Amino acid sequence: MWTFVSPRFIVYGDDALSFLEGERASRVLIVADESITKLGFVDMVKSYLKAEKIEVFSDVEPEPSIETALKCTKVARDLQPQLIVAIGGGSVMDVAKAARVLMEVDIDPIAITPFTDLFELGYTKKAKLIAVPTTSGTGADVTWTSVLTDKAEHRKLTPANKEIVPDVTILDYRVVATMPKRLIAGSGLDALTHAVEGIVSVWRNEFSDALCEKAIEIIMNNLERSYMGDAEARAKMHIAATMAGLGFGNSQVGLVHSLGHTFGAIFKQHHGLCVGLFLPYVMQFYLKSDAKTRMDALARKLGLRDAERFIDKIFELMKKVELPTKLSEVISRESFEKSLESLVMNTLNDSSLGMSPRIPDYDQTKRIYECAFEGRRIDF
Numbered sequence: 001m002w003t004f005v006s007p008r009f010i011v012y013g014d015d016a017l018s019f020l021e022g023e024r025a026s027r028v029l030i031v032a033d034e035s036i037t038k039l040g041f042v043d044m045v046k047s048y049l050k051a052e053k054i055e056v057f058s059d060v061e062p063e064p065s066i067e068t069a070l071k072c073t074k075v076a077r078d079l080q081p082q083l084i085v086a087i088g089g090g091s092v093m094d095v096a097k098a099a100r101v102l103m104e105v106d107i108d109p110i111a112i113t114p115f116t117d118l119f120e121l122g123y124t125k126k127a128k129l130i131a132v133p134t135t136s137g138t139g140a141d142v143t144w145t146s147v148l149t150d151k152a153e154h155r156k157l158t159p160a161n162k163e164i165v166p167d168v169t170i171l172d173y174r175v176v177a178t179m180p181k182r183l184i185a186g187s188g189l190d191a192l193t194h195a196v197e198g199i200v201s202v203w204r205n206e207f208s209d210a211l212c213e214k215a216i217e218i219i220m221n222n223l224e225r226s227y228m229g230d231a232e233a234r235a236k237m238h239i240a241a242t243m244a245g246l247g248f249g250n251s252q253v254g255l256v257h258s259l260g261h262t263f264g265a266i267f268k269q270h271h272g273l274c275v276g277l278f279l280p281y282v283m284q285f286y287l288k289s290d291a292k293t294r295m296d297a298l299a300r301k302l303g304l305r306d307a308e309r310f311i312d313k314i315f316e317l318m319k320k321v322e323l324p325t326k327l328s329e330v331i332s333r334e335s336f337e338k339s340l341e342s343l344v345m346n347t348l349n350d351s352s353l354g355m356s357p358r359i360p361d362y363d364q365t366k367r368i369y370e371c372a373f374e375g376r377r378i379d380f
Contacts (some may be wrong), residue, residue: 004250006142006249006250007131010171015172015174017044017045019168020048021050025082025128026052026082027052029057029076029083030054031056031057031084031096036058036087037056041175057072064091065148065149066148066157068095069098073102081127084129085132086141090133090140093131093146095146097165107121109148109159112146112160129166129167132172133241134175136176136184136188136226138245139248142246158352165249171239173235176237176238177234184234185272186271190241190275190276194244194245195211195212196216197254198244201248201253202356213298215240216298218237220313222237223321252355255285255360256279259274259275260275262347266343279314280314281371281372283311284378285378289358326373327369327373
């Protein structure tokens with residue numbers, strides 16, 4: 001038996017935030033970060049709300065820690081909001097999703113798994129959660145995973161449960177109109193990675209395949225145009241990111257994210273950049289698995305000869321949006337070699353690895369890192 005999970009509503013358009021005018025909550029918690037607040041997007045959200053009391057938690061940092069999620073939880077417990085509005089990138093969404101559960105359930109977020117019965121623990125969904133993504137990549141506005149960083153262990157953890165998914169996601173094109181080019185590139189590769197991993201995952205299904213395929217088509221045709229300032233392409237990328245989120249959220253990611261989570265946690269790099277760096281190398285690794293058939297079929301739908309040509313097109317796209325294509329463009333060899341053992345072990349312990357169509361052993365994982373560092377083709 002399969003269950004497809006999604007928000008109740010997906011609202012999109014040039015003035016999609018006006019949906020908030022229909023909310024009748026008297027106490028609202030807005031979760032954001034400092035940059036989103038400075039850009040005026042928090043005030044924009046407030047302008048649509050009719051609540052008597054609105055509090056803002058804006059201390060979310062990039063790659064948020066468990067401690068930040070717990071700080072937000074304390075604010076939520078004190079306020080007892082009927083509505084939580086998360087406006088920002090994936091980091092903001094992850095903190096808000098965790099806080100909505102933790103405000104009611106006294107549980108270590110690490111202990112939240114897909115098999116945890118949150119209602120049995122006292123969860124009643126007191127607060128409605130509305131997600132307003134301001135980047136076009138994470139898909140966190142529609143997924144049931146919260147990615148939090150364990151600072152002590154320098155690794156990312158992924159509390160996940162189907163009751164975590166937001167109730168509504170709002171895709172208002174105005175909030176991505178001024179995205180910096182580097183963020184457009186990184187978040188675009190994040191969305192592409194989600195869609196590709198979703199389509200080769202061992203948990204893939206007909207619903208996730210359809211969403212991932214369409215998201216890949218939109219991204220491959222629009223990311224460069226969005227990067228160059230095309231407003232229509234940018235709106236399409238915003239939709240594609242959420243489509244990819246719905247797709248991989250119901251099939252799950254794999255080895256690319258295990259590598260990206262680990263690399264990002266150790267070297268403090270943007271998540272989209274990290275997974276984008278590893279995507280074509282992992283696709284090369286998958287050529288010697290059953291996933292090759294699916295990648296070949298996907299390539300043909302894009303008008304390409306086969307999976308090998310699709311991989312080449314991804315490398316070309318990365319260069320066009322000025323992203324690095326190997327780890328040595330991001331970190332030094334000394335740093336790489338010093339951290340290689342931790343990179344390998346943390347990757348092998350990452351929960352995303354289990355849904356991969358081909359799971360590497362220790363030596364293969366080490367070689368994948370070495371190839372990605374040097375920019376060498378993976379042929380093993």
